[in-house]
Amino acid sequence: MYDQIAVNKFKSAGLVVFFMALVLAVGWAFAYLTDAGPLGLVLAVVVVFAMTWGSYWYSDRIVLSMSRARPVDREREPYLVNIVEGLAIAAGLPTPRAYVIDDPAPNAFATGRNPQNAAIAVTTGLLEKLDRLELEGVIAHELAHIKNYDTLVQTLAAVMAGTIVLLSDWMLRTMFWGGGRRREGQGGGHAILMLLGLALMILAPVFAAIIQMAISRKREFLADANGALLTRYPDGLANALRKIAADTNRLSVANKATEALFIYNPLRDYGGGLNSLFNTHPPIEERIARLEAM
Structure with a gap:
């Protein structure tokens, strides 16, 4: 580590x-x-x-700000606060600031230059469509990014x-x-x-995008694995990824600059071959398969 x-x-x-x-x-x-x-x-x-x-x-x-994220409301979303605080303690991290994006598309990301200044943002769609074990899997994934300093990169x-x-x-x-x-x-x-x-x-801009995408793809597999180890329930994250990928809502705040930060690409996948250089994330099927094999 x-x-x-x-x-x-x-x-x-x-x-x-x-x-x-x-x-x-x-x-x-x-x-x-x-x-x-x-x-x-x-x-x-x-x-x-x-x-x-x-x-x-x-x-x-x-x-x-670009994602129009608001600070979590402890009265309206107490379960999110509870999960973030509990998993942060389990991971040995300072509790990151929690934010909510009012959008029906399920997704989440972490940001911050270090664990002491980190934040996790989730959409209302994620809170509404995932059960507790699945939500814990997503939050653990984002905490893994924070612990590994992926958020800085x-x-x-x-x-x-x-x-x-x-x-x-x-x-x-x-x-x-x-x-x-x-x-x-x-x-x-x-x-x-x-x-x-x-x-x-x-x-x-093309060179910048390729470098950005390559960094993101490599970090997702490690964050999946470390997040699953934190919750000790890989199926929680695997099921969450299935639901997120199957959802048909488009994230309204998604843009090319921030797409690599999200747990699942909110824009589009460019496919295989040379086009895969522009993919921000590994194939969702491969991520799920690795989690199920743990």
């Missing part, structure tokens, strides 16, 4: 470095393709520092990937509507660099 925590902290640092480099590269491309001069690089540096600082300290608040990835998407989109719109720089007569080398710069601005 401690080795896994150390690995995740190392991955968090590596993730920050990767996204910082990607933002700087996009800034260079913007500066090269327009007459902005050093403005693109200066903007990228500012974004890098703001993104890194903000992601670490405020990413949980950002994600909870995944939340940083979600916020940083979203920032890169917005930055690249703004720069592309600025370049095309404002006009790119003309480089007639400056040789084929400049043309190649212009093509590379344009490709980088277009593909940067």
